[in-house]
Amino acid sequence: MNRFLDNAIQLAKMAEGQTGVNPAVGSVVVNQGRIVGLGAHLKQGERHAEVQALDMAGDQARGGTIYVSLEPCTHYGSTPPCVNKIIEAGISKVVYAMKDITLDSPGDEILKSAGIDVEYQHDIEAEKMYRDFFAAKVSKIPEVTLKVSVSLDGKQATDAGQSQWITNPDVKQDVLKNRARHDAILTGAGTVEVDNPSLTVRIEGERQPIRVILDRSGRLSFRQNMFHDRLTPVWLYTENKALQNKEHPDNIKIIQLEECSIHNILRDLYDKGIGSLYVEAGPNVSSQFLQSECVQTLIIYYAPKVIGGSGKYQFYQTEEVLSLDKIPQFEIAHSEIIDQNIKVSLRKK
């Protein structure tokens, strides 16, 4: 593994979760074995990573090599194509870690015909990082992470609705960090009513994702804390046409859809610039997401308890009974122990 390409991927990772529907990209310009510029795409609509790095390098880019975590773009979007900038800067060689399968035209030819050496050093880390971005861009829905905190027997609460046992400070901290890496957090109306959560990131200096509520019937009273703290906007999805006219705080955006299916909501969120969504909800909404097959990452925190009962609050419940070859398939990507809780991260297969 080339260390400069590795640096470019590290830079991309720094910006993950803050680029909306754009990919997180990092770039390093090297001349005679010395880094002369580095950059990352930091926000949708702003300069691409290559441009940042080339600007920092200035004249020192001439004759140098640019390392990019993702294939440089060839299109005029909110900024001009990076391949043009690379050619103008006098770069001799381009090395990138991942092909952009969503590009209209391949940049390799353009670069090569300008006399630039192009090398695709496929990197598995980069592939992992962009997999969900590609899926999201092709299907035009955000990358979805579903998080559940459950007992060892898969329940979010006892049949009586008790769930305080789940809370563990270290797990909570891990959840907050994860929230901050997403553009938006989604939960259901039931969770808002019962738990009155803030759904914010209580870590100093971190960004607050947009809060999204699924309230099909439009039953919420807007009395809950999150409607009044003004820490970050609240978007409420509903099928209730009358809700728009109901009095509500002005930081709440009411979005009425004919049918609030998970897929319709995700399409609409993507259109509004949400590239990544973190779902933290009760069994009802969690199950709808799992059934929709739109969950790329499933994170389960298992508390070391078995709580039995009838399983009223099992995190995954469906009316239809699917055969084993039809159920959602995941593979374990990572597992760790967090203060006696087991965190398992899974990827959609």
Next chain:
Amino acid sequence: MNRFLDNAIQLAKMAEGQTGVNPAVGSVVVNQGRIVGLGAHLKQGERHAEVQALDMAGDQARGGTIYVSLEPCTHYGSTPPCVNKIIEAGISKVVYAMKDITLDSPGDEILKSAGIDVEYQHDIEAEKMYRDFFAAKVSKIPEVTLKVSVSLDGKQATDAGQSQWITNPDVKQDVLKNRARHDAILTGAGTVEVDNPSLTVRIEGERQPIRVILDRSGRLSFRQNMFHDRLTPVWLYTENKALQNKEHPDNIKIIQLEECSIHNILRDLYDKGIGSLYVEAGPNVSSQFLQSECVQTLIIYYAPKVIGGSGKYQFYQTEEVLSLDKIPQFEIAHSEIIDQNIKVSLRKK
């Protein structure tokens, strides 16, 4: 650990080994939880990390927080003080991971009196990274890493001088990577004569450190490969006053010192801008370095062999016999297995 401060330290690490006698520093500017600028000090005499990051951030720096791996400087060197730039940029808060004990004046007061919040979040990774830089700056000698490849019984060769058994491709690759992270590589005249090494970094795109030869008597003929490959300069230290007049290729700089003690050579190298030195030599020069107590990092690659003999080529030999409390003291920092060789990295205590 704050993730943005961690990013700043990562950025510093990317530039390690290319900043000469300056420290490697990384910086991230954050506004409302979003990275708006990032930078690293990339070369002695060029812009500091804070300036790079603030330039990238532009107007978005106003009201933001700047994270820096090392306390921002307050002095006019080759560039103006970073604290001024931070104040001008309208930054609200400065967070840094390591105090710069070599600074003439503390920046905290200057920043605070400009109404900026200053937080020193001491970080152990940053401390490790700057420990040698501080030592080098105070003593005005480079950070020294001594590397030896030996048998399990501590010999660089058999009594007959055979040492081919040491070469292992994966170990060699590890050594090459290490070379590239230093400003210069030093070896002795004996090694040049016997092994005819190139002492270059044969990894595509990597920088070639300067090659330094210790040849007190001035016995070398300049026939060896490294004097003719022109891949990177050769500096030759000698006590032989006549050597300057002997015909030699013009990429060789002959440096004549009254006494070529390890300490004198290191002082001179530091004056010439060498901030880090990688020593790869035979028992004679290796032993002189260990005795000089100037070795901060000792890296030993043990091949899985015991070769016996009288130990003519043991890597550490001294005329004087020191008592156990006077011998150089190290502590193990890291150990790993590289293709059946054991690499042990030690730090001077």
